[in-house]
Amino acid sequence: MANPQQLLTQGMTWHQRGDLLKAEQFYSKVLSIQPKHPDALHLRGLILHQQGDHQQAIKLIGKAIKINSTLAEMHNNLGEAYRAIGKLTDAQSCYRKALNIRANFPEAINNLGLVLDNKGLAEQAIKNFKLAIKMKTNYVDARVNLAGSLKAQGDFSAALSCCDEVLAIQPDCLAGYSIKGLIHYDTGQLEQSIKFLKQALNISPNDAQINNNIGVALRDMGDLKEAIKYYLQAVNTNPNHAEALNNLGVALKELGQYQDASISFNKALAIKPSYPQAHFNQAGVLAKMGASAEAVKSYRQALLLKPDYQEARCELIHELRDNCDWAEVDKLTRQLIKSVTTSTDNVYPFTFLCLSTTAQQQLQCAKNWANKQEAQATKISATLNFKFDKKNKSILRIGYISADFHEHATAYLISELFELHDRKNVEIFGYSCGPQKQGEAHQRIATACDHFIDISDLPHVEAAKIIHQDGIDILVDLKGYTQGARAEILALRPAPIQVNYLGYPGTMGADFIDYLITDKVVVPTEDSNNFSEQLVYMPDCYQVNDRKRKISETLPTRVECGLADDVFVFCCLNTPYKITSEIFSVWMRVLLKVENSVLWLMASTVQGEKNLRKEAKDRGIDPERIIFAIKLPLDQHLARFKLGDLFLDTFPVTAHTTASDALWAGVPVLTCLGDSFVSRVAASILTTANFPELIEFSLQGYENRAIALANRKEELLQIRNRIENLKQVSPLFDTPAFTQTLEIGYAKIWQNFIKNTPPTLIDLSDI
Numbered sequence: 001m002a003n004p005q006q007l008l009t010q011g012m013t014w015h016q017r018g019d020l021l022k023a024e025q026f027y028s029k030v031l032s033i034q035p036k037h038p039d040a041l042h043l044r045g046l047i048l049h050q051q052g053d054h055q056q057a058i059k060l061i062g063k064a065i066k067i068n069s070t071l072a073e074m075h076n077n078l079g080e081a082y083r084a085i086g087k088l089t090d091a092q093s094c095y096r097k098a099l100n101i102r103a104n105f106p107e108a109i110n111n112l113g114l115v116l117d118n119k120g121l122a123e124q125a126i127k128n129f130k131l132a133i134k135m136k137t138n139y140v141d142a143r144v145n146l147a148g149s150l151k152a153q154g155d156f157s158a159a160l161s162c163c164d165e166v167l168a169i170q171p172d173c174l175a176g177y178s179i180k181g182l183i184h185y186d187t188g189q190l191e192q193s194i195k196f197l198k199q200a201l202n203i204s205p206n207d208a209q210i211n212n213n214i215g216v217a218l219r220d221m222g223d224l225k226e227a228i229k230y231y232l233q234a235v236n237t238n239p240n241h242a243e244a245l246n247n248l249g250v251a252l253k254e255l256g257q258y259q260d261a262s263i264s265f266n267k268a269l270a271i272k273p274s275y276p277q278a279h280f281n282q283a284g285v286l287a288k289m290g291a292s293a294e295a296v297k298s299y300r301q302a303l304l305l306k307p308d309y310q311e312a313r314c315e316l317i318h319e320l321r322d323n324c325d326w327a328e329v330d331k332l333t334r335q336l337i338k339s340v341t342t343s344t345d346n347v348y349p350f351t352f353l354c355l356s357t358t359a360q361q362q363l364q365c366a367k368n369w370a371n372k373q374e375a376q377a378t379k380i381s382a383t384l385n386f387k388f389d390k391k392n393k394s395i396l397r398i399g400y401i402s403a404d405f406h407e408h409a410t411a412y413l414i415s416e417l418f419e420l421h422d423r424k425n426v427e428i429f430g431y432s433c434g435p436q437k438q439g440e441a442h443q444r445i446a447t448a449c450d451h452f453i454d455i456s457d458l459p460h461v462e463a464a465k466i467i468h469q470d471g472i473d474i475l476v477d478l479k480g481y482t483q484g485a486r487a488e489i490l491a492l493r494p495a496p497i498q499v500n501y502l503g504y505p506g507t508m509g510a511d512f513i514d515y516l517i518t519d520k521v522v523v524p525t526e527d528s529n530n531f532s533e534q535l536v537y538m539p540d541c542y543q544v545n546d547r548k549r550k551i552s553e554t555l556p557t558r559v560e561c562g563l564a565d566d567v568f569v570f571c572c573l574n575t576p577y578k579i580t581s582e583i584f585s586v587w588m589r590v591l592l593k594v595e596n597s598v599l600w601l602m603a604s605t606v607q608g609e610k611n612l613r614k615e616a617k618d619r620g621i622d623p624e625r626i627i628f629a630i631k632l633p634l635d636q637h638l639a640r641f642k643l644g645d646l647f648l649d650t651f652p653v654t655a656h657t658t659a660s661d662a663l664w665a666g667v668p669v670l671t672c673l674g675d676s677f678v679s680r681v682a683a684s685i686l687t688t689a690n691f692p693e694l695i696e697f698s699l700q701g702y703e704n705r706a707i708a709l710a711n712r713k714e715e716l717l718q719i720r721n722r723i724e725n726l727k728q729v730s731p732l733f734d735t736p737a738f739t740q741t742l743e744i745g746y747a748k749i750w751q752n753f754i755k756n757t758p759p760t761l762i763d764l765s766d767i
Helices: 002-019 020-033 038-050 054-067 072-084 087-100 106-119 122-136 139-151 156-169 176-185 188-202 210-219 226-237 241-254 260-271 276-288 292-305 310-323 329-341 349-353 359-384 411-418 439-448 460-469 489-492 525-530 581-593 606-619 634-641 657-665 681-688 697-711 713-724 735-754
Strands: 398-400 426-433 451-454 472-478 497-500 515-518 534-537 568-572 599-604 628-629 646-648 669-672
Touching: 002 020, 002 329, 002 439, 020 038, 038 054, 038 628, 054 072, 054 349, 072 087, 072 106, 087 106, 106 122, 122 139, 122 497, 139 156, 139 176, 139 525, 156 176, 156 451, 156 581, 176 188, 188 210, 188 359, 188 497, 210 241, 210 398, 241 260, 241 276, 260 451, 276 292, 276 310, 292 310, 292 606, 310 329, 329 359, 349 359, 349 497, 349 669, 359 460, 359 525, 359 646, 398 411, 398 735, 411 439, 411 657, 411 735, 426 439, 426 460, 460 489, 497 735, 515 735, 534 735, 568 697, 581 599, 581 606, 581 697, 606 628, 646 697, 657 681, 669 681, 669 697, 697 713
Parallel strands: 398 426, 398 472, 426 451, 472 497, 497 515, 515 534, 568 599, 568 646, 599 628, 646 669
Antiparallel strands: none
């Protein structure tokens, strides 16, 4: 009969070589001869633990300890099996028993440190890791664990030193490079992060987590296409890597590949159904694809899984408003406001300013959002080390950055400005950071700029480098925090002076934006403390206009637009998300009091139109009196405006470009003045157009005025006749004068800079 001890020794030899199958065969032979052999039970249990069968490992090692409880290694390995299934208290007890037997046991001390770390007892864990290292100087695992714990505590310098020590002992240590890469990521040094993560990947090319982490860093740099390569490598290596699938979906979504993004999110959720971020991201894609009801469900699921998920709450509100589904909006808005004012939660600023929020609350929301971007940009900016010349210049280089240099409201407003800029004073650079949608608007802007540069595919850092290399003196952001914005580029400070203008009706709350171009109607001087930027006050409305906007010569009939010839047409062709329950109730009361009238609205989603008709019926109005206008090309859209009798503005988000469009087409606009930028734009337009009688200061006054104008046909006709003269006499459409004044503003901004004067209020009212 074979000697059990010899069999055990042979098994241990194979075990040390890593051949678990052969080792198990020998341990089993020992146990067939001597079923209660403690060492064989222990080592057989250890193999089960290494194979992932932790429950059976616990049973076998437990039996071994009952037979012989004097071996510290047994207690330590039992602790490891318990730790693997998350039973931390049991694991901790085992490690302490091991240390009671042998106090000088660095592996047990290290493992106890891991349990303490998992329990949130970081300081105690760090002490354990350091003690284990003191006992065993070249103990790589303990040094790696120490580095990870120090990183988690924010002691990045010490953590980096620890990683360097690990790599000095073991130059091919995967964890040493990986943790070093993650530390650089946490400190905003993305290029360094990628460098070290790639070194880790050289050691283990098929490591899914490292591929995913590289993708995350590349996405943060704005290099979406390269990020996708690493996410794909991660999921090809590990098809069940839910985080990589989610990240892949996010990158595809940002590139506009919504169908593929949705597939990726679905795969992530099949693996991990309780994944709130994937539900949130899937909702965003569904909304883009027009599946609004499904998007709402996904936002709700994200909130169910994570009740404090403010970004999901924010986007749920926006989606509900887009569908004119108002039942929960007020409650959700109150929750969102509380979050913004009592925490540093990230809430999308554009959605937030479109709610019933104050300018002060909007500033806080914007600051919370900007702080995240600024923190990430700070370390990168230091490595870029951009320098700027402070000197007088006869020609200033002005850069305009936007994702909307195509058929978009911003392009419709600003095209002529680019054409009219005086090249004796300025040189114009257009930086397009959005989809390159060819068309008349795109071509016109590209031609009007002295230099038109497509930076849409460039990472943030590379885009910033190009802007800096171009020697831009003043960089004007036309996006703010609206869809497609690249504020991350501006956070890197590629230009000495950076300005917020036109596209975002509010403060950006960012230290990297110096000025906001505005006027005294949208931002009264007494409200300037609610803006992080210094204000540049234009003498009239801040919103530039294009005198070349074409109105189709082919005028549609009312019948063609679903309108009867003999009705009074109240119209509001604002986007549907601007319609609130409160303003809709006002409109319905107006319809009740103005016989033979209809309300002509911009088409919404199918569900949105259904909801609006239901809301009308609930307020005593025949749903057939709500008419919807389909989307048309701009010239045709402007032509049909003429069929409206009175434009009723939304509130608190008023008409911006649409108010200018209505006046350009000859239709009176009635608005209500609010307390924030976004609720005062139409009032600014009407003030510049010299129609103070169309600005009301309460919704009751607005309601009364709408009814009065509908019943006073002569007064309304006089207003329409005055509107016809606007194009010739009003500063609202005097684009050359606007351009000259704006250039004076740019010159004053530059003079402040070269004189080392901090950004300060600039009032152009007297120019």
